[in-house]
Amino acid sequence: MTPEIVRRVAELARLRVPPEDLGVWTDQLARILSYVDQIAEIPEEAFGSPQGPPPTSVRADEPRPGHGLEALESNATRRFEGFGVVPRVVGSGE
Numbered sequence: 001m002t003p004e005i006v007r008r009v010a011e012l013a014r015l016r017v018p019p020e021d022l023g024v025w026t027d028q029l030a031r032i033l034s035y036v037d038q039i040a041e042i043p044e045e046a047f048g049s050p051q052g053p054p055p056t057s058v059r060a061d062e063p064r065p066g067h068g069l070e071a072l073e074s075n076a077t078r079r080f081e082g083f084g085v086v087p088r089v090v091g092s093g094e
Helices: 003-012 019-040 068-075
Strands: 078-080 083-085
Touching (some): 068 083
Antiparallel strands (some): 078 083
16 A cells, blocks of 8 residues: 555545645555455355345235226326326426
């Protein structure tokens, strides 16, 4: 790890590193990278097989009546040409 690399990383992260702190940041970043290298050396077999969440219970996919127009008429306060009308959410309409 070099001070130039730390400057570039700081620039990419939009951080200001005072020149007097550059040595400290270089040492800290070097230590972090050495920890990452240590983790990379661990064989994947040491972690075992990944276990995800339990599967979701499955229900039968059977059609049910939705009551089409009847449901629309009971839920929509306004209708236009057979469709429910809702208030505009995006934009001013101008």
